[in-house]
Amino acid sequence: MGRSGPGDQNRGQFCDSIVISHNMPPPRTREGRDPRDRHRAPREEEAPEKWDFNCPDTRRLFEDAFFRDEDYIRQGSEECQKFWTFFERLQKFQNLKTARKEERDAQHPKHSIPALADLPCTYDARYRINLSILGPDPRGARGLGGRLPPERVSEFRRALLHYLDFGQKQSFGRLAKLQRERAALPIAQYANRILQTLKEHQVVVVAGDTGCGKSTQVPQYLLAAGFSHVACTQPRRIACVSLAKRVGFESLSQYGSQVGYQIRFESTCSAATKIVFLTVGLLLRQIQREPSLPQYQVLIVDEVHERHLHNDFLLGVLRRLLPQRPDLKVILMSATINISLFSSYFDKAPVVQVPGRLFPITVTYQPQEVEPTTSKLEKLDPRPFLRVLEAIDNKYPPEERGDLLVFLSGMAEISTVLEAAQTYASHTQRWVVLPLHSALSVADQDKVFDVAPAGVRKCILSTNIAETSVTIDGIRFVVDSGKVKEMSYDPQAKLQRLQEFWISQASAEQRKGRAGRTGPGVCFRLYAESDYDAFAPYPVPEIRRVALDALVLQMKSMSVGDPRTFPFIEPPPPASLETAILYLRDQGALDSSEALTPIGSLLAQLPVDVVIGKMLILGSTFHLAEPVLTIAAALSVQSPFTRSAQSSPECAAARRPLESDQGDPFTLFNVFNAWVQVKCERSGNSRKWCRRRGVEEHRLYEMANLRRQFKELLEDHGLLAGAQVPTPGDSYSRLWQRRERQALYQLKRQHEEGGGRRRKVLRLHEDQDGSSDEDRGSAAARGAGDSVDIQDVKFKLRHNLEQLQAAASSAAALPRDQTALLKLVLARGLYPQLAVPDPFNSGRKDSDQIFHTQAKQGTVLHPTCVFANSPEVLHTREQEAGDGEGGRDDKDKMSSRHQLLAFVSLLETNKPYLVNCVRVPALQSLLLFSRSLDTNGDCSRLVADGWLELQLAGSESAVGLLAAALRLRARWESVLDRQLARQARRPEEDEDDEAPVNRGEVAALSRELLRFTASKVPYSLRRLTGLEVQNLYVGPQTVTAAPSLPGLFGSSTLSPHPTKGGYAVTDFLTYNCLMSDADLYSDCLRTFWTCPHCGLHMPLTPLERMAHENTCPQAPRDGPPGAEDAAPEPPQKVSALQRPYHCEACQQDFLFTPTEVLRHRRQHV
Template identity: 45%
Template sequence: MKDEDALADFLAHKKRLTDIFFPNSKSAIIHHDTSAYDEFWKFLLRLQKIVRKSCSEGLDGCLLSKKSKLNIRTSNYRLEDYVRHSDVSRHSHRSLARSELDCFHLIYDMYLDFLLKRKFARIVKLRIDQSVLPIANFRTELLSTLSKHQVVIVAGDTGCGKSTQVPQYLYYGESNLNDTPGPNSYQNIAVTQPRRIACISLAARVSTEMLNERGSKVGYQVRFERSRTKATRILFLTEGLLLRQMQRDPFLNDYDVIVLDEVHERHWQTDCLLGLVKCLIVVRPKLRVVLMSATINVNTFAKFFNDCPIIQVPGRLYPIDLHYIPLSPVEIANTTDRIDPAPYIRLLRRIDVTYPATERGDLLIFLSGMADIQAIMEPAKAYAEETKRWIILPLHSALSASDQEKVFHVAPDCVRKCILSTNIAETSLTIDGIRFVADSGKVKELSWDSKARMRCLKEFSISKASANQRKGRAGRTGPGVCYRFYTQEDYDNFEAFSTPEIRRVPLETLVLQMLVMGLPDIKKFPFIDPPEMKCIDEALDILKSHGAIIPQNNVLTVTPLGQLLSDIPVEFSIGRMLIMASLLRLTNPVLSLAAGMAIQCPLLPYTAFSGAEQTRRIDALAEYESDHGDAFTLVNVFDEWIKMKSEATGLIKQDHELDEFDNDNDKGCTNIKRWCRRIGAQQQRLHEMVRLRSQFAQLLKDSGLLDSKSTESDKNLSRTQHFKNLNYARRSERMKSKRRRLLTLQDNLSENSESEKEDHHVESDSSKLRKWLSASSRSSINSSNVPVQDLELVLCYNLSSLAQSANIQQNMTQADLQLLKVVLAGGMYPQLAIGDSANAYRVANRGGTAGAGAEMVFHTKNKGFVTLHPNDVFVRKPDVLFPERNLKKRNNNHPNVSKVQKSQTSLSNKNSKQSRDDDFDDEQTEEENIPEVLPSGFAYDHQLLMYLDLMETTKPFLVNTIRVPALPTLLLYCREVDTNADISRIVFDSWLEVRLLDVEAAQRAVATTIWLRSTTQCLMEYELAECLRRRDQTLTGDSGDGCDNGNTTTKTSTKYCSSKKDENKRKIRRLQRILSHSLAAFLAGQPGGAYSIKRLLAADVKQLFRKQDNNDNNICENQSQFKSMPKTCKKINVDDIPLQEPDHESGITFNLFKGGYQVTDYLNIDSLYPEMISVEGRSSVEDIDEPEYYDPSSSYNLAVRLRKQIASGSLNEASSDDNYKCLNENTSLYEPNKNENEEDCFENDDFLDEGKTTCGTCGKFIKIQGTLQTSMLRHRRNCQPYND
């Protein structure tokens, strides 16, 4: 072998050499889809250049001399096979000679030796960098102090290295940083971080420093993702996850050391953990706790832990020049509505003039929010385009991961980066190369208005601690400059520290989690800064109203519902939605709706676009907008995205048409990236919806509310063999994200234009995934370069099943939609808003530029005059919120559900008016409709808005709204229902008043509602009791107890348990069927007839209730006087109408606070302050006999009849098992005969579907008209046994 052999044309044989030396197998040292492979060919060209030069100088043997000095030599059996076969091949003359192949093998070994030396040099540099960190000088002190004290505080300035080095010090102890831990070492370490991005990045950094990149010694665990294994010794996790681990294991026995990082940020989870850890160290003396904080108020933490020791670590900051450049009065005046970009453009010019372009250094500008970033970005980009010396990059939490990574890349020579950031760069991220910092002095913080039940995102001045933290970002890598856009006097007036988050947020989630942990009295919990007691009382009241906790023996006890809500890591409203959905078997659509509500909206706001681009985005999204609400719009987008993903990967046609997707072209496949950009959707958020949807399904499955066969994940067991590929892809993705690239001036262009160009030249991600799926063997992902998220979507989740669910959801019947709204309303109540009476005028004459409904005003119970968010669908479709004035009265028979189900409608109703008509079943009955002129303000279809959140920025906005029918929603979910004597007037929760024209229809609606609410409560108690039984059975099964106890009665006990289990399931299924049928019929039947609705003002509430006197003699005396009044009186002053004393056996009681008869815990009859009434009032129902005069006992008789509805209104007889006792003693619609089997009455669904049933008292057949409940009520009026 000579040096001339190295000059062979290896590139001409690149494919063959790649197969020999870089094969597509796991045993290969270098894979041909990695950057090391590309670098090898560059290394080869450079080496050939050197050899060519040496040969021209007459030198030879350079390569052979290198051979003996290599630290690594490899053998290659593929090379021997190739040489052996090429000798007998007829094309051997076209192949490389043996000497040339041996020379290439030598070059390959030289390259591996080069990589090894380079990596070793990096390790040496890494160890040197670790040794010069300020925290390195305090390693011995930290370990010795921790061996003597349970709690140690490490207070270190920015850049001291505490977050990466302290976990390693704890693991290795006093030994050097190697694989052998020494004295004072700990083997199970938990490190909490406030943000998931910090957990992932710190775990990657620490694993690199510990030379364990491909191992699992260091892991992380965040929501949706984890790398933790049994071998993990250092675990980075979020604070919320550690709290949930304490629910399962209150003593945290899995950890020897708990490190709480960034405690100075004072999140509510941090404060909760501090109090819990303070209690934990008492019962676990060997547990060690390390608190790590910036040098901010560390004495507060030390005093909280009984004056624990503090280790002060100085930061590694270079000198920073500080300049105050306050805004002028004119500029301050211009920033009232929107920030003025002029001072910031002036700063860019100042840097260009003062500092030469050859001096490196980037600019970081701290702004208060996204709106300010958008306001400054366009002028800054225009200036950058003019000077060619700046690259403008935004940084905020709404950006995708790829866009956030741009701030870490390097700017070219003579060009600087200008990063426009929120306070996310203050502590969470460290960006190298920052020399200049501009501080606006403002920050937007969330606060909580408990009186209005509203979140407030308002702009505040930052604290002194935050100002110093921002300034420190300029001195990380060299001398820096900090510009403050405020005066020295303003800085002196700043607060010293920020307000702890626990005093700025609602406390329901915190209080429930603490109660689940078994803490008896929340008010005595050792908070480092206790919240206000009224906030805790308010949280407890809300938990009681939701049914999550109940007082028992003066102790608050968590109910099964509360236990389930604590297991679901979302807001209470979303958790209740999921539980309600499981009761009515509407899990699939609600999983998507709940997942969309629980994350940051995947649809970019309209304010993120401008001009023609904004118009194009509105037009593109209009196809998927639903006039039912924002959540339905998001589900339409999600379902369409899922179907496109399935079609693009070929999974929908995988069984019989896979071959047509095996080719490379994308013909017939939609470009998903371009579609997402066109409608403004973020794929990253849509992937989060898939993960969260699967997590919700798994939580419902674990709690017993969802069958195992209903979850998609169970169908993916055959794909577990590909999880190694997924883990490899994730690791490669993390390695790619750590590599920095060189930015160009093209990064100033809009993302859309740049991506459009890439689409035409780069193979689509869907095509890569499709080719990998259609390959005969999927054993390796190395060469396919498939995106991690797409691979995860296919391997971890059943994409074809999701696509099938999407098709079903887009073809839901109107009855299904109404039931879906019932489920959503059950979760979101009491977050309800009513439109202002002048909204019609505002829409007609004052529509804003954002849409016709931009000026509409709404009112909640606690906050008046709120508006819709500019991105709300009802801003552009306000007409659906108004009742239909031309609506004709339906005939008295309510429509049958089966007829409603014939009318198919999509979730995305393009025609708003058509959708509103569909809300009341367009099927015509055989009888002609009777035209009716309704009084002003009366209608059949008033609408209310349910909202997920009430947020105040510049003004209060309703966020994530859904329209629901007013009267059915109020009847089903209001917690206080007060009526007058004949239920022609109803007040809900003391703030909404409904007046009804048809008195009997109103009474039927209330009676039906009582039955529906009782049945729903009964079903929920059955389900929750069944969940508890399953959990107890699991525990006893694990301990060896239970039904199978190994004695002679084993078979009998097992048979009894199985029979009992089947009986409970049968009862639950029967309740679900009948409840779903009845709810659909109730919603489709216009309960109550025509009605008006209005919001009560403060003056109206003052004299709202009668407040009945409890003097029995006075009642009887007034009663006799009232009966002696003449019947011919046309108008009666009922200012002091007496109430009949209730019978003790009736179950009716006086409401001592409001007056009237209390029928249920939510319903009060005749409790409203009486009005002047007309004796000649006429009912609009013709077959009802009208009373000739007002009977003072009528309200009492009505209350008694409704109370009987409670006693005989459920579907099941009371169970003898104590675990399954429902609210009612007898829950059948009628009282069955003693000789009649309950199964014969209700199990025959076909008989019910025919529209007939049987009276259990007289035995006659009853034709079902409308709901089953109203049909039974009509029959009872003529049923002789009942009248007797």
């Protein structure tokens, strides 16, 4: 030992005055063995003014020596900073201690037991540390030995040692605590019983109330018992992520990957994964791919009592699967609600019931006097809620902690009570009032987990989201309004209703239970006990409340047989099933035998509404994939527009440039594209950009994710050419790109590490006098302050920003005709969801505009709808034809510009609202999309789908348009069919497949569709009255002489329509079946007519005229509508009876049937 030589010579700037009486420990040996190390007293007074551990240069010298890359702590890391903080504290502490510490002699007798004999006789805290640091070798590293005084090095080493030991103690403490907590969970005592029961039975029901630990523990018990392929389904995506994290953490493999999750856009699974948490929807898709589910050994179905649609279906699928997979184990986990239902469904499966951990809860019924006839639209009265706040303030001293959770039926109710409660809170200074519902941003939702300052209680105003999905600790008081708003579905009107209902007894109990999780609690029920007794025992399962289209489609694609006989745990209402089947047939997803069509099987794989799926398919046909992808994604997520923006004029103004008067989908499209541009240009500002416009950025991220998923699906199905990732040419930029990605990964990783800790930041709520809007703003600002925008990082990792930007910027300059075509695609996708403006709208206030759908009269625009502020674009402005016989009002106005609204959904809350509307030209849309078109004799009167009447000015233009529409529809259908057929038989060998749909054909079709859409024909548009609908058709005719109209609409032979009368021309067009005041025989009247193309002049009925035009060889190919030849497929269009005919007299070539030849010849006579 002894001083190291080099230290003397190169002492350097620090240590001139230091008396070197200290022993430098030998390099690379164990620290702290030598009691003489401690002889440091002499220098205690002289050092401080000279030696400064806080000096950055000094620190750097130490860091250079001890915190190298290969060392335990690295220079510049967070750990390094933590060390110096620790160091400072330790120094202070030791200064205090050393002052009163005196040297003790080692007077210990040697012990007889050898292990005890060589214990150091003088106590030193260092002997309590079971590790040692290998520092840099001072002889090897001259720099260190030279510039740092050895006793300082020793001091530093000692501190470092304590720091490491402290770290060990901390981590071990956490580990031990974790295990204690796990062992203390109620379910811990049932672990063996569960495993044992599972050994003996294929299905086990584990029933336990919230807080018993089943969701986190059961998977771990399985893991410990040696199972390795465990899937655990959750109804919600968030639960998958948080459970995977929690279970990973508890099973001490947080950063290994034994535990993973799989949700729509993310997966953390690898070959090492033993437990995967996934959504029910995803598991069903896995079953769709591999019906026997070979990848799993055990399947846990969690929250079965919630009775979600997919969960119910999954149970049915499993029940069928179990006999085929006797080795598959299933655990159903449920709250203690209706357990026998699940048990008996699985052949009396054994139940392991675990008691929850609930403290006693006092229930107080506080029924509200029914106010005398307050109208339904009136706001909720917040006073009963305030009275509870007051009562709590009066009865419980503020030192007794415990927060309040209020269950309200919906967002409007929350904001009413929020306003009142905040006023109250600003008086008393004893409450922090927070809203909680699903439309809040994640950051705002997270606020409910923060802790209120001392003497202040949280008052959380929540929807039923806090009943099961979100668990907040520290709740002592619960106020239960007894109400819930739920979607109900009207299968007849295809209408979703958000209605307020009384909750069920099960829900009431669940709500009550939230007060007793951390201690005894109180539950205030704002209804009478007799009300409670009258509640339904359980909530209505989802399968009884919602549209079943998607479910039926999925059932069909999984070939589980007829949905009507599927053994559901509780069957859905037969009417809902029938409506769904009919709807899918209407949409072309099922054929007449209810088998899946190619389009149907594709739709079944798109996780979206059928209408949006159709849009995607149609869009890809027309090479409009990029914009359609964005729009479809935008329409599939919740509206990104925040409510607060509605009241803020700045927000509205900032948003205005993004609004499109074409309709909401286009506004969403603009918002998304502008956002992508912002992200590319000056990332990080996108959050601010969104806030300024009242846009919830989270929804845009969802859109981006969904968009990508759609794109991949379309590519998978050959509907979209696979993406050629434009790789930057030179190696430099590739390198740069890779670096950037790695930097992003690093950021993401850092965030994930920090994530757990950062959340617990206590929140001092100083802005409680502020109104709710400020509150929101400050929350966002707080979020923005948090260094990294992790969403942004994830976004950039997941998406190819360049590609997105390219798509966005090309979209910004979407040409006019592309927009028109896009509208056609949207309209066809959305059909038959159409609404017609009320004829008197132009005389009404903006807010009073009404619209009618086929099934629902008097619907209104949703306030967020772009047309709500500019309804005039929907009015039929001009009377351009001029000949509108005096025009009584808009009702029978002749115009070429009537419009309809195509809408995404119809939602009834207090009023029936049209949500997400696009305006489309009425006549053209109806001609192109109607499932049923009925005409009168001269085709000037048309009725679309039995509810909208179109009266055209002239029979000629009417016939022309109709004929054009027929051709366009046939061609569009054929293009679509071939494209879908191609994807249906799409194995690998299709590379050299002759392109079945060539680009030219599509281009020609789009050109003609556009021309058709642009055609200007004055007409009137009217919704038929109920009486008119009843007497619409002439009915079956006794005179069944079919007019000889060869070639009118392709080769179809006309047959009398059995119910409507007239003649069925195609499956949707019925000619001359409309009852009218005019002569019944008008269709037989021939008038002289000259063909504009071939000059043919002869008396013809309208139908014959059409027939001629359809086949007139002189008609120019791309002529105006009504005079086109269906050139692409002439063979199909030609009637079997037609033959080429060369007329000697006029030296022209025709395609004529024998009768036409005769007729023609007669001309020349």
